[in-house]
Amino acid sequence: MDFYKGLGCLLILCSGAGVSLALSSYERKRCRQAEGFLSLVRYIRGQIDCFSIPVGGILAKCDPRILRDCGVEEGEFADFPALLNACSLYLPFEICSLLFDFSAQLGSGYREEQLRSCAYCIERLIPCCDRLRAELPKREKMAWVLPLSAAAILLLMLL
Numbered sequence: 001m002d003f004y005k006g007l008g009c010l011l012i013l014c015s016g017a018g019v020s021l022a023l024s025s026y027e028r029k030r031c032r033q034a035e036g037f038l039s040l041v042r043y044i045r046g047q048i049d050c051f052s053i054p055v056g057g058i059l060a061k062c063d064p065r066i067l068r069d070c071g072v073e074e075g076e077f078a079d080f081p082a083l084l085n086a087c088s089l090y091l092p093f094e095i096c097s098l099l100f101d102f103s104a105q106l107g108s109g110y111r112e113e114q115l116r117s118c119a120y121c122i123e124r125l126i127p128c129c130d131r132l133r134a135e136l137p138k139r140e141k142m143a144w145v146l147p148l149s150a151a152a153i154l155l156l157m158l159l
Helices: 002-051 055-061 064-070 080-086 093-105 111-158
Strands: none
Touching: 002 064, 002 093, 002 111, 055 064, 055 080, 080 093, 093 111
16 A cells, blocks of 8 residues: 555656646747747848848748747748747737737838838847746746645645
8 A cells, every 4th residue: 555655646746847847848938939039030120121032031041940949840931920820829928919010010011111110029029038038047946846846735635
């Protein structure tokens, strides 16, 4: 009987550690995705400013690491809304709404309007990314403490 009790305790602790690991990974992915979209908008702005390339051409020539950080593994995208639809967004609502507004404006106006739209999006994304980066250590710590604490409390209640 003690063997089964010990095995159950071990399983509860392992499940708490697994949940902690998953939550911690989610928080890092969330921060990396925000920084990836910031890099992508900066890249788009630079390509429009220097070469006046259409958005589809910009996305086709984009560095795959930037797209991977945004949450897109592979694919060719004709425009920014298609890219947003292809990835799972882990970002806060504020950043998601900003990106969807940006995608609606991108490619639909003259060069100067697109540059202003990119600059506005960058200005709004920088503080959000800084905030996510600053909160990351606290949120990772919370992701480790809460599930493991819940597992420990469950063990105490069962024993």
